[in-house]
Amino acid sequence: MATRDPExxxxxxxxxxxxxxAAHGIAGARVDQIARAAGVSAGLVYTYFxxxxxxxxxxxxxxxxxxxxxTPITPDxxxxxxxxxxxxxxDRPEVQRFVNWYRLEAxxxxxxxxxxxxxxxxxxxxxxxxxxxxxxxxxxxxVDLLGVILQLASVWENATPEYSSLVAGHTRGQRRKVITDSxxxxxxx
Amino acid sequence: MATRDPExxxxxxxxxxxxxxAAHGIAGARVDQIARAAGVSAGLVYTYFxxxxxxxxxxxxxxxxxxxxxTPITPDxxxxxxxxxxxxxxDRPEVQRFVNWYRLEAxxxxxxxxxxxxxxxxxxxxxxxxxxxxxxxxxxxxVDLLGVILQLASVWENATPEYSSLVAGHTRGQRRKVITDSxxxxxxx
Numbered sequence: 001m002a003t004r005d006p007e008x009x010x011x012x013x014x015x016x017x018x019x020x021x022a023a024h025g026i027a028g029a030r031v032d033q034i035a036r037a038a039g040v041s042a043g044l045v046y047t048y049f050x051x052x053x054x055x056x057x058x059x060x061x062x063x064x065x066x067x068x069x070x071t072p073i074t075p076d077x078x079x080x081x082x083x084x085x086x087x088x089x090x091d092r093p094e095v096q097r098f099v100n101w102y103r104l105e106a107x108x109x110x111x112x113x114x115x116x117x118x119x120x121x122x123x124x125x126x127x128x129x130x131x132x133x134x135x136x137x138x139x140x141x142x143v144d145l146l147g148v149i150l151q152l153a154s155v156w157e158n159a160t161p162e163y164s165s166l167v168a169g170h171t172r173g174q175r176r177k178v179i180t181d182s183x184x185x186x187x188x189x
Numbered sequence: 190m191a192t193r194d195p196e197x198x199x200x201x202x203x204x205x206x207x208x209x210x211a212a213h214g215i216a217g218a219r220v221d222q223i224a225r226a227a228g229v230s231a232g233l234v235y236t237y238f239x240x241x242x243x244x245x246x247x248x249x250x251x252x253x254x255x256x257x258x259x260t261p262i263t264p265d266x267x268x269x270x271x272x273x274x275x276x277x278x279x280d281r282p283e284v285q286r287f288v289n290w291y292r293l294e295a296x297x298x299x300x301x302x303x304x305x306x307x308x309x310x311x312x313x314x315x316x317x318x319x320x321x322x323x324x325x326x327x328x329x330x331x332v333d334l335l336g337v338i339l340q341l342a343s344v345w346e347n348a349t350p351e352y353s354s355l356v357a358g359h360t361r362g363q364r365r366k367v368i369t370d371s372x373x374x375x376x377x378x
Contacts, residue, residue: 025293027217099349100293104214104286106350116351124355139374143355144367150352151344155336158347160288161295162305163339166313166332178333185328185378186371 010048012038017059022094025101026056057113060102063095064115073123075130078149079183085153086179090172096157120146139189152182199237201227206248211283214290215245246302249291252284253304262312264319267338268372274342275368279361285346309335328378341371 016037020029031052035042049055071088074081089096128142140148156164156175167175205226209218220241224231238244260277263270278285317331329337345353345364356364 025214097293100289103347103349104289104293112351112354116349117354120349120352120355140367140370147344147348147352147356148341148367148371151340151347152337154347155340158292158340158343159336160292160305162301163309163336165301165306166309167336178329178337181329181378182337182375185375188378189370189374 006048009038009040009044013040013045013048013055014059014062017055018063018094018098021056021059021101022097026052026105029056031055056102059098060113061115063098064113064119067095068119073126075126075136078127078136078145078187079180082149082153082183083176083180085150086156086176089154089157093157096154100158137187137189140186145186148186149183152179152186155179155182195237198227198229198233202229202234202237202244203248203251206244207252207283207287210245210248210290211286215241215294218245220244245291248287249302250304252287253302253308256284257308262315264315264325267316267325267376268369271338271342271372272365272369274339275345275365278343278346282346285343289347326376326378329375334375337375338372341368341375344368344371 013034016034017029020034020037024030029052031045032042034055035045045055049058067085067088071081071084123146124143127136127146130136131138131142136145151158155178156167159167202223206218206223208226209223213219218241220234221231223244224234234244238247256274256277260270260273312335313332316325316335319325320327320331325334340347344367345356348356
């Protein structure tokens with residue numbers, strides 16, 4: 001685990017911080033635990049990232065950049081876009097948990113994350129252009145269609161334990177198909 | 190605030206507990222703060238409800254019962270059902286926050302709440318019967334259609350702050366219409 005490469009250490013710290021924040025939220029996360037999991041000193045966390053809030057922001061930026069790279073929006077196939085978002089949530093459940101903590105705890109830190117905001121603006125613009133070109137339904141304004149698609153992509157991750165228990169027998173493929181079929185139905189409206 | 194009626198005191202405690210849990214989660218909520226907000230002694234909380242976890246369960250049961258009473262499922266108009274769920278979330282934002290905390294913190298308390306589970310089973314049965322009677326689309330199995338509708342009803346409550354900032358100019362009526370229009374589109378599939 002020991003590495004002398006600063007970039008490699010930062011990578012280890014971001015991954016450890018994502019796991020710790022996903023498990024315990026911002027308030028509950030412990031920097032010394034993150035440092036231990038990454039195999040570095042706690043002092044190095046502050047040297048690299050500043051405060052715990054700054055580290056949280058760095059993890060957030062890293063997640064947004066990773067999602068943009070792994071799962072770019074495809075305006076010619078938004079159903080499959082939702083399916084690929086689902087794939088990413090399934091493969092990295094800690095990402096969705098991290099975002100859920102952020103939503104709950106953001107009330108105490110109301111500033112918006114620039115990378116996430118820019119990503120939402122850009123996705124809205126791409127959908128709107130496709131609507132103006134006539135290739136996507138206009139039954140909802142672009143920003144609303146984006147919100148509905150993002151919500152449908154996380155239908156399984158956002159369910160309560162009680163609801164989830166009813167679909168415990170679903171395969172991953174079944175769950176994915178509910179999302180892509182639902183978005184496809186919306187796009188036909 | 191002072192009342193000698195035990196039922197009135199329990200009601201004040203459940204309401205105060207909902208606000209405290211919605212603000213701070215299960216782990217972060219303080220029983221003494223709940224008692225103070227309700228105008229009773231902390232000892233009385235334990236007398237009435239047992240542990241903090243028991244109080245959380247009592248609030249959960251109270252929310253489920255309240256939602257079933259105020260917002261019964263209407264299989265002949267599921268779009269409007271989703272609209273009425275949205276109304277309830279808007280009128281009582283602390284309910285959705287409470288549920289979101291539960292989803293995140295439930296990993297440490299994996300037992301399912303019987304009232305919520307029974308409500309999900311019943312809603313699925315009602316949708317399935319309407320599907321068998323031919324009055325609701327069968328493009329999704331009943332349990333999946335329920336999950337998608339519940340998710341769409343909370344599209345605004347579950348959004349990230351960054352996405353929400355893009356729709357800050359929406360009226361409540363506009364936001365409600367996005368939900369009912371989306372569910373209506375699914376039901377035509």
